[in-house]
C-alpha cells in the first residue's frame with residue numbers, strides 16, 4: 001500500500017514580496033528560476049519530502065513557518081519560485097488541471113454559500129466534481145452523520161452553524177469528491193474535544209477504507225502523535241526534522257522519561273522554553 005509516491009517535493013522554494021523585477025526574470029525550469037529577490041520573505045525554503053500513498057503525513061511548525069504555503073503549493077494555488085512539486089507523478093506547474101482532479105483541500109477559512117444549507121453546499125461542491133446528485137446526496141448524508149453533524153442541522157442555513165460545525169461540513173465537502181490526496185490545513189483547530197475525535201476518526205477511516213493519502217497541519221501535538229504515520233517539523237520555511245512520531249522522540253535526550261512530541265517540537269523549533277531544568 002505504501003509503495004507509490006503521492007507527493008514529491010524537491011527543493012521547493014516560495015518567496016513573497018521583494019523587488020518587482022522578479023516577474024521579469026527568465027524562467028530556467030518548469031517551476032521558476034529559484035531566484036530570491038532582495039527583500040523577499042522566504043516562506044518555503046528548499047523543502048524536500050516524499051509522502052507515500054496511503055500515508056497520513058503531518059506538517060508541524062510554529063505560526064508563520066510556511067505550512068499553509070506548502071499546502072498551497074501542492075494544491076496548485078501558488079506557483080513555486082524554484083524546485084518541483086508533483087502529485088502522483090504529475091507536476092503541479094505543468095499539469096495543474098490534472099492535479100486538481102486528484103486532490104481536495106480544506107483550509108481554516110473554508111468558504112460557503114452561507115444562506116444555503118450544508119446539504120446544498122455539498123451538492124453544489126459535488127456537482128463541480130461531476131458526482132451525480134442522487135449519489136452525492138446519499139454520500140453527503142453518510143459523511144455528515146459520521147462526522148457527528150446532527151441530522152436536523154443538515155438542512156438549516158450555514159450561517160446558523162458554529163465554526164466547528166462549519167469545519168465538519170468543509171471536510172465532508174472535500175471528501176465528497178473522493179480525492180486521492182486530501183490536504184487538511186488545521187482541520188481540527190477550534191473544534192471541541194469530541195468533534196476533534198470525530199474528525200480524527202474520520203481521517204483514519206478515510207485512509208483505511210479508501211486508501212486516501214492525507215497531508216495535514218496541526219498545532220495539536222497529541223493529535224499529530226496519534227494520527228500521523230510520519231511528521232515533518234518545519235521552522236522558518238525549512239524542515240528541521242522528519243520521521244515517525246517515535247523516531248522524532250528519539251531525537252532529544254531523555255531526562256528519565258519518554259519525551260512527548262510537544263517537548264520534541266519545542267526543542268527543535270528552538271525559541272521557546274529555556275527552562276531552569278535545562279541549566280541543571
Ligand SMILES: Nc1ncnc2c1ncn2[C@@H]1O[C@H](COP(=O)(O)OP(=O)(O)OP(=O)(O)O)[C@@H](O)[C@H]1O
Nearest residue numbers: 016017041043061062063064065066067068069070
Ligand atoms: N500571500 C502572502 N503574501 C505575503 N506573505 C505571505 C503570504 N502568505 C504567507 N506569507 C508569509 O509567509 C510566511 C509563512 O506563512 P504561512 O501562512 O505558510 O505559515 P503557517 O505555518 O501556515 O502559519 P500558521 O501556523 O499561523 O497558520 C509568513 O511569514 C507569512 O507572513
Ligand SMILES: [Mg+2]
Nearest residue numbers: 067068069185
Ligand atoms: Mg497556516
